[in-house]
Amino acid sequence: MEEPLVPLVPMSHTAHIRSHRKPRRNASSLAMRAGVAGGVLSTLAVAGAAGSANAAEPVTQTLELPTLTADLATQVAQSADATQQTAANYELQAERDAAAAKAAKQAKADLADAKKKAEAKKKAEAARKAAAAEAVSRSSERTVLSASAGSSTSTNVAAPASGSVATVVAFLKAQVGDAYVMGGTGPNAWDCSGLVQAAFKQVGIDLPRVSESQSTSGTPVSLSDVQVGDILYWGSAGSAYHVGVYIGGGQYLDAANPSKGVVIQDLSGYPATGAVRVL
Numbered sequence: 673m674e675e676p677l678v679p680l681v682p683m684s685h686t687a688h689i690r691s692h693r694k695p696r697r698n699a700s701s702l703a704m705r706a707g708v709a710g711g712v713l714s715t716l717a718v719a720g721a722a723g724s725a726n727a728a729e730p731v732t733q734t735l736e737l738p739t740l741t742a743d744l745a746t747q748v749a750q751s752a753d754a755t756q757q758t759a760a761n762y763e764l765q766a767e768r769d770a771a772a773a774k775a776a777k778q779a780k781a782d783l784a785d786a787k788k789k790a791e792a793k794k795k796a797e798a799a800r801k802a803a804a805a806e807a808v809s810r811s812s813e814r815t816v817l818s819a820s821a822g823s824s825t826s827t828n829v830a831a832p833a834s835g836s837v838a839t840v841v842a843f844l845k846a847q848v849g850d851a852y853v854m855g856g857t858g859p860n861a862w863d864c865s866g867l868v869q870a871a872f873k874q875v876g877i878d879l880p881r882v883s884e885s886q887s888t889s890g891t892p893v894s895l896s897d898v899q900v901g902d903i904l905y906w907g908s909a910g911s912a913y914h915v916g917v918y919i920g921g922g923q924y925l926d927a928a929n930p931s932k933g934v935v936i937q938d939l940s941g942y943p944a945t946g947a948v949r950v951l
Contacts, residue, residue: 792846836875837901837951843874844917844925850934852927862927862934864915868903871917877950887912890950895943901951904944918947 844867853861858870865883872879879886887905898904900920905912916926919936924944927934 788849789846792848839875840871840901840917840951841919841925843871844919845936847934848925848936850927852930852933856927864927867927867934868915868917872950875951879950883907883912883915884910886915887946887948890948893947893949895947898947899949902947902949904939904947906942906945909946909948912945916944 847858847862847867850858851861852863854863855866856862857866862870865881865886868883868886869879869881879889883905886903887907887909890903892909893899893902898918900918902918904916904918904924904926906914914926916924916937918924918939922939923936924939925934925936928937
């Protein structure tokens with residue numbers, strides 16, 4: 673039996689050469705590649721969306737918040753320490769200012785007091801010099817008056833050396849401005865009789881302590897004949913309630929009362945009842 677004949681197909685002369693074209697991909701291969709590409713794109717889309725969401729949030733707040741918080745706490749602590757130190761400095765400065773103000777006030781008061789005393793002493797010295805000449809001319813006359821009144825019931829005091837009146841008046845004027853205190857005998861506070869007693873003690877005359885007794889010490893004189901250094905009294909002799917010393921020019925000096933203190937006043941404003949002379 674004869675074998676069937678196989679038809680021969682003529683071949684191209686280039687059939688044995690590999691084609692330069694890329695082989696064609698079949699449909700399944702294309703579908704697989706499309707699926708992979710789609711998955712990658714989806715992944716990229718999701719990643720992009722997540723990246724956008726992350727970009728919307730401040731990166732520093734998430735990553736560096738603990739660091740910023742620690743720094744802020746340190747800064748707050750440092751600021752608190754600085755504020756406390758500043759407050760302490762202000763308090764110390766305030767104390768220093770208060771002490772300085774107090775010292776300045778005291779120094780001012782001391783200076784005013786020193787000026788006041790110096791002025792009073794200056795006036796007293798001027799009065800002493802002015803009265804010295806007058807005292808010389810009156811010395812002999814007072815000695816005669818003291819002798820002629822020997823039989824008087826008053827306590828007579830011999831006239832001292834000339835210049836004693838000026839010394840008394842100078843002392844009195846140096847006390848002008850001092851306070852009045854009941855029972856005061858100096859050196860910065862007086863009552864009326866305490867001041868008079870201290871003034872005459874400067875020239876060696878010891879007067880009684882109270883005004884009642886002082887009003888009868890020495891030689892009684894008329895108010896029309898009153899002279900510098902005479903003791904003026906208010907009330908009856910022996911029961912006077914106030915005393916002062918005549919300083920001339922119609923004026924007298926006394927420790928008046930708590931509101932006035934030691935002052936110089938016009939005799940016409942408060943006329944005395946009587947006067948006695950012990951110098």
